Amino acid sequence: MHLPSEDHLGAVTRILRYLKVTPGSATNRHSTSVYFMFVGGNLVTWRSKKQKVVSRSSAEAEYCGMAHGVCELLWLRRLLRDLGFRPKKPMDLYCDNKAAIAIAHNLVQHDRIKHVELADVLTKTVSRSIFLNSLDKLGMRDVFAPS
Structure with a gap:
């Protein structure tokens, strides 16, 4: 940290490239x-x-x-x-x-x-399928869905 060099910058760039193309784990x-x-x-x-x-x-x-x-x-x-x-x-x-x-x-x-036990669809980030399934269970309809 006190004496960064071109080698350090190259290492950081490689790490950032790796992170960019590597699929991340689901956040929950x-x-x-x-x-x-x-x-x-x-x-x-x-x-x-x-x-x-x-x-x-x-x-x-x-x-x-x-x-x-x-x-x-x-x-x-x-x-x-x-x-x-x-x-x-x-x-x-x-x-x-x-x-x-x-x-x-x-x-x-x-x-x-x-x-x-389950992520609350109104406050947590969930996948689209879980979200739609939860809406169905709650008896809610998507007012923006094509009719």
């Missing part, structure tokens, strides 16, 4: 859950996966990610037990989102998080 409102599992300070598993539902907030998305992480922790704990290892202390779950932590600690707040 689904968050990505990412978690890592450590045993004895060693990384043993990690996961990065699109969530199946659309979260209404980043706190909800983080909370869902924590829930997936807990499931993985429970699986790993059972696996270690089956292999003859008994954890000497409870397994820790770390999260850096204060709102998600507050939801996890307060059972009353669990009702505040809602999931939208």
Whole structure:
């Protein structure tokens, strides 16, 4: 950054050309859950996966990610037990989102998080076929459609 050269400009141009001709992935409102599992300070598993539902907030998305992480922790704990290892202390779950932590600690707040299984055709970008199908299900008609 402090001393760009012609080689750097050429590399950037190649990257931009590649991005221009490469079909991009579909953009949606689904968050990505990412978690890592450590045993004895060693990384043993990690996961990065699109969530199946659309979260209404980043706190909800983080909370869902924590829930997936807990499931993985429970699986790993059972696996270690089956292999003859008994954890000497409870397994820790770390999260850096204060709102998600507050939801996890307060059972009353669990009702505040809602999931939208399908993208709302009135507020989200969806494909034309999904849009038309949703309009049909809602009993709406396209007033601009040729008659």
